[in-house]
Amino acid sequence: MELAGLKYLVVGAGLFGAVMAERIAADMGERVLVIDRRDHTGGNCHSTIDTETGIERHVYGTHIFHTAHARVWKYINRFATFNSYRHRVLAMVDGRAYHMPVNLLTVNDFYGTSLRPWELHAFLAAEAGRDATKTPANLEEQAIALIGRPLYEAFIRDYTRKQWGVDPRRLPAAIVTRLPVRATCKTDYFDDPWQGLPMDGYAATFSRMLAHPLIDVALGVDHADIRERIPEGCTVIYTGPLDRYFDHRYGPLGWRSLEFHEEIHLVPDFQGAAVVNHPAPDVPWTRIHEFRHLHEEREHPAAATLIAREYPRELCTAHPEPYYPMRLREDRERLALYQRDAHAETRTIFGGRLGTYAYLDMDTTILQALEAYDRLCERLGTDWTPPHHRPERPVARG
């Protein structure tokens, strides 16, 4: 791995890093080195094919692409063709499947009512009124004030507790100013006009993004181990954890981790949907993923299916992968300090979910990377041809 003379180094081969590297190589025409501490590219979007069933697994949890940004959709379609999968989420409560997020069907199924669309909000307000506290002091009281105790207890209380490892009564009310209750029968999880899964998988998509001859990829390389050798004038795009860049000088930023337990079941279909939530307190997992449903267009085994149960975990040596930023008060205070220091690092661009300590969907990540690249180009000054004045390199489709 040659660092001498390097002008651009990308730390992290996830989505943010891949977009930046692709733009620097294909648009700017500069050499760029991408490193990742893991042994694969793609970051948390990574997917592999299960050797036993031939089913594509999402290693870090189900990832569905969805966006309302035309710029992002146009960009990513240069590297992937998307199938027509449309995401829907069910929640199992007492052996019954309910539509999530809560909509008119959920409420009518749950209460056995025949409410019409325009009656729903008044009904929920009445339910909420039965348990009203004047000023909700915590998440539980706030949620009850919004949708009433029965729905809260069935769908939110224990799911929240399992997901965050905290009793909802100990979480601030401000987290839920609004609970998405849809007074209609629409069962789509996402409202975005463009949705789907890359037809030939996430791994192939990242391969195409990083295929440019000016891009070098070095896997199994940690930024911490090479940072002393990065040349003076090199611009670093850093998508690793923000606190780690500064050696945790203000203390760690809190993350929640996950663990996935895979199982192969010898049936054609385990649960009838890609993702089913399990909010019940006596079930230790929060969700079950069944990957075959993501790719209806593929030939899958007729009598075997791959599932993964998702268990939220405390971030620790046994579960070291950061998944969801906790963003508790302490975290937000530390974040402000880290952000100030990051601002002073003029040679480093911080980006992505880890580098900004934020939950970012894939499309937001791509948009932020494209915008970071725009700013980089602006910074390079007036002798620079604006990128949109030069032709884009066509991309081969596998």
Added chain:
Amino acid sequence: MELAGLKYLVVGAGLFGAVMAERIAADMGERVLVIDRRDHTGGNCHSTIDTETGIERHVYGTHIFHTAHARVWKYINRFATFNSYRHRVLAMVDGRAYHMPVNLLTVNDFYGTSLRPWELHAFLAAEAGRDATKTPANLEEQAIALIGRPLYEAFIRDYTRKQWGVDPRRLPAAIVTRLPVRATCKTDYFDDPWQGLPMDGYAATFSRMLAHPLIDVALGVDHADIRERIPEGCTVIYTGPLDRYFDHRYGPLGWRSLEFHEEIHLVPDFQGAAVVNHPAPDVPWTRIHEFRHLHEEREHPAAATLIAREYPRELCTAHPEPYYPMRLREDRERLALYQRDAHAETRTIFGGRLGTYAYLDMDTTILQALEAYDRLCERLGTDWTPPHHRPERPVARG
């Protein structure tokens, strides 16, 4: 309306006629006249804007575009940009909404069971077994043999009776060799990868298809009134009723008609979905359409919605529009006779739902028109440049 010297006449400005006219003008470079007895183009896909609510109504019932044919999708996208609407159908029974066609959720909701995907078919087989007749002699016995009496009675019996005006016990068993029961939770009505509504409506789509300067459109003109004046060498593309072309010489082909009753309701959402089925015997309509749900991307009034109740009707002077071909035994026998005569009409191409006496989805109609055009080109012989060797005319988007 100038007929002298005319080489191509299209009877019917519906989808089949519009595709043929567009190809003949834009690809072949020939002048073409399109006539329609109605006062609008678009055939049964026609839509107008309701002046009171601003909501687009589908005059002849909800039309959702869906296809798995890449050729069709590519073609129609030259004239329309589609939104991301995904069709789902609910059926109201005893004040409860069930997913249609019957899937795992429908069965579990209906029976109060917690069946898993792989248990569904055995469950239905057992239900069917309770009322088994050795050899099903009619539609009712056949349907019961497939899904059992309770589901049949709730969702099929009375809907069928209302839709076709016939007791299902008087319909042949052969009509339902298969009832689509999905052992999964997928609620999409169509499986096709491409679905949606034209963003700016069907009327605008047809305007673009027929905008070519070589296309003339004459509305309010019936084929019967001008057929004597059609020049000798003119090729006629006929998309009107097949039996009418031959003056009903073998008797009429049976069609079912529909009537739509529109209502404006002063609520933001009447039923939470674009189409809700009403299979109950005591409700005279079969479906309620609520058009605003087809265009989520549009600004709609906050407190008014346009619905249309659908009533099946016998084709008669009061309800003269043919909607669904009955295809009873008698019809099929007559059809064979008409088809033989049509075959002998070498100067006329019969196409579309009326011209072939068939239920055709829009995409099938387009495909059949494109293929009819291919055959027309082939027939024109060897001095003809194959259409795909010539550039397509770009189409302006409104």
